[in-house]
Amino acid sequence: MSNEQHRAGFVNIIGNPNVGKSTLMNALVGEKLSIVTAKAQTTRHRIMGIVNTDDYQIVYSDTPGMLKPAYRLQRDMMSFVDTAIGDADIILYVTDVVEKPEKNKEYIEKLQKLECPIVVAINKIDLSDQQKVMELISFWQKTLPPALVIPISAKEKFNLDSVLNAVVSKLPVAPPWFDKDQFTDKNMRFFASEILRERILENYKEEIPYSCQVEIEAFKEEEERYDISAVIYVLRDSQKGIIIGKSGSALKKTATEARYEMEDFFQKKVYLTVFVKVDPDWREDKKELRKFGYEE
Ligand SMILES: Nc1nc2c(ncn2[C@@H]2O[C@H](COP(=O)(O)OP(=O)(O)OP(=O)(O)O)[C@@H](O)[C@H]2O)c(=O)[nH]1
Ligand SMILES: [Mg+2]
Numbered sequence: 461m462s463n464e465q466h467r468a469g470f471v472n473i474i475g476n477p478n479v480g481k482s483t484l485m486n487a488l489v490g491e492k493l494s495i496v497t498a499k500a501q502t503t504r505h506r507i508m509g510i511v512n513t514d515d516y517q518i519v520y521s522d523t524p525g526m527l528k529p530a531y532r533l534q535r536d537m538m539s540f541v542d543t544a545i546g547d548a549d550i551i552l553y554v555t556d557v558v559e560k561p562e563k564n565k566e567y568i569e570k571l572q573k574l575e576c577p578i579v580v581a582i583n584k585i586d587l588s589d590q591q592k593v594m595e596l597i598s599f600w601q602k603t604l605p606p607a608l609v610i611p612i613s614a615k616e617k618f619n620l621d622s623v624l625n626a627v628v629s630k631l632p633v634a635p636p637w638f639d640k641d642q643f644t645d646k647n648m649r650f651f652a653s654e655i656l657r658e659r660i661l662e663n664y665k666e667e668i669p670y671s672c673q674v675e676i677e678a679f680k681e682e683e684e685r686y687d688i689s690a691v692i693y694v695l696r697d698s699q700k701g702i703i704i705g706k707s708g709s710a711l712k713k714t715a716t717e718a719r720y721e722m723e724d725f726f727q728k729k730v731y732l733t734v735f736v737k738v739d740p741d742w743r744e745d746k747k748e749l750r751k752f753g754y755e756e
Contacts (some may be wrong), residue, residue, distance in 0.1 A: 467516040467631035469549030474541060474571075476564055477501055477525025479556040480583040484614040485509050485522040488624065492725070493644050493651075494522045495658035499669065501525060502661060504533070505753065506540040508645040510638055517636040518627060520552070526567045533743045536754040545570060550630050551578045552623070553604065557588035561599050571604060577630045578607040581623055586613040649676040650753070651725060652688050656718040656734070660692065660703075663714050668702055671695040673742050673752055677735075685729035688722065693739040700736050711736065 473481045482494035482503050489509035495502055503524045511518040523544045524537040545551065553571060555561060562568075571578060580600045585593050593611050600609045608626045612619045638645075653674040661669040673693045680687040694700050704711045711734060719732040742748045749755055 465515070465633065466635055467628070468519070468634040468636050469631045470519045470521060470547055470637075471550045471552050471627050471631075472521045472523065472544040472548035473552045473554060474523055474545060474567075475525065475554035476559055477527060479525070479554045479559060480614045481525070481554045482522050484552075484554055484581060484583065484612070484620075484623075485520050487614050487617055487620055488518075488520060489643065491643060493646070495654050495661070497658060497661040499661050501527070501534075501537075501670065502658075504537055505646075505650075506544055510643045510645075512636070512640045512643070516628060516631055517638065517640065518631065519637055521548075526564050531743050532746065532749060533754060536749055545574070548574075548576050549632055550627060551576060552627065553578055553580045553607070554583055555580065555596075555600070556584040557582065557592060557596065558584060561596065561603070568603060578604050579623065579626045579630070580604055580607045580609045581614075582609065582611045583614050585611045586616050586618070648686075648726065649679050652676050652679060652722055653690065655721045655725060656690055656692070656714070659714045659718045659721070663710065663717075664702065668694075668699060671699050671743075672703070673739075675752065685731055686722070686726060687731045689733045689735075691735045691737055693737055693742050695738070695740055695743065697738055700738055703736050 473485055475481050477500035482496045485494055486492050489511055493509045494507050503522055507522045509520045521544050523541045526541055527534060529535040529538050551571065582596050597609045597611060610619060610622045610626060612623060653676050656674045660672050671694050675691045676688060677691055678689040692703055694703060715732055715734045719730050722730040
């Protein structure tokens with residue numbers, strides 16, 4: 461294929477919390493780049509997943525679910541969303557059969573004003589029936605014309621070919637933005653911290669996961685294994701106790717699960733050490749948030 465015909469572009473995945481944006485990106489890229497849990501606000505960063513062929517390069521961006529920010533971390537999360545709306549070649553708007561379609565009106569109004577093509581994916585149709593899905597398709601065709609509206613199940617990998625075809629047909633003619641062997645913009649430390657954060661989201665209740673931040677203090681690449689040292693920051697002393705659990709049992713479970721998951725992801729033995737520290741300010745403090753990669 462000659463350079464003049466190569467297609468490439470940014471396909472930015474936007475939508476409300478918990479609709480399945482990360483599940484969809486992982487399925488489209490074929491790698492578990494973004495963590496997925498049943499809890500809302502799982503994704504906190506913009507994470508790129510790149511699909512390369514000889515003919516095209518699709519740079520997907522997974523983003524945090526859209527919400528009204530209550531603290532600085534959430535404001536930073538929403539600035540990732542705003543940037544992604546601004547620099548998209550194509551918006552892949554994800555909704556599902558569970559949420560009220562009119563949720564988050566301001567964002568819908570923003571999307572209505574955009575010039576770039578929009579593909580709407582109605583996710584989780586495995587949980588619905590045909591009539592409800594037909595109603596939603598017509599709602600979204602009316603709300604975001606001339607968007608292509610595609611019913612899918614990201615989890616069951618149903619109808620994802622239609623999403624891929626829609627995206628490829630709208631990709632601009634352009635040279636690749638990234639090396640053709642690159643499949644993400646994030647490094648190994650980032651994935652290690654996200655894997656541990658996913659285990660925290662799964663293993664702890666209520667406000668605990670939302671009070672936690674993970675920092676990878678050291679990541680040493682030995683020949684036989686990776687030596688990883690992580691810190692879980694919490695907001696209060698009482699939360700530290702909950703994370704650690706009785707005689708350290710809760711932390712041991714979380715760290716062990718994270719280690720297995722890291723070994724699976726990195727295809728390498730992992731030696732993981734996890735510390736817990738209190739940092740009352742991390743969700744609000746600009747410098748702390750920058751350190752954790754939330755400021756662009
Ligand atoms: N039944 C069903 N569940 C799904 C589907 N896709 C995703 N889910 C589930 O929905 C939940 C949320 O999925 P995520 O991919 O984390 O959603 P998200 O939009 O990235 O969420 P945030 O990052 O919190 O904004 C998880 O429990 C998924 O397993 C689907 O097609 N069908
Ligand atoms: Mg997500």
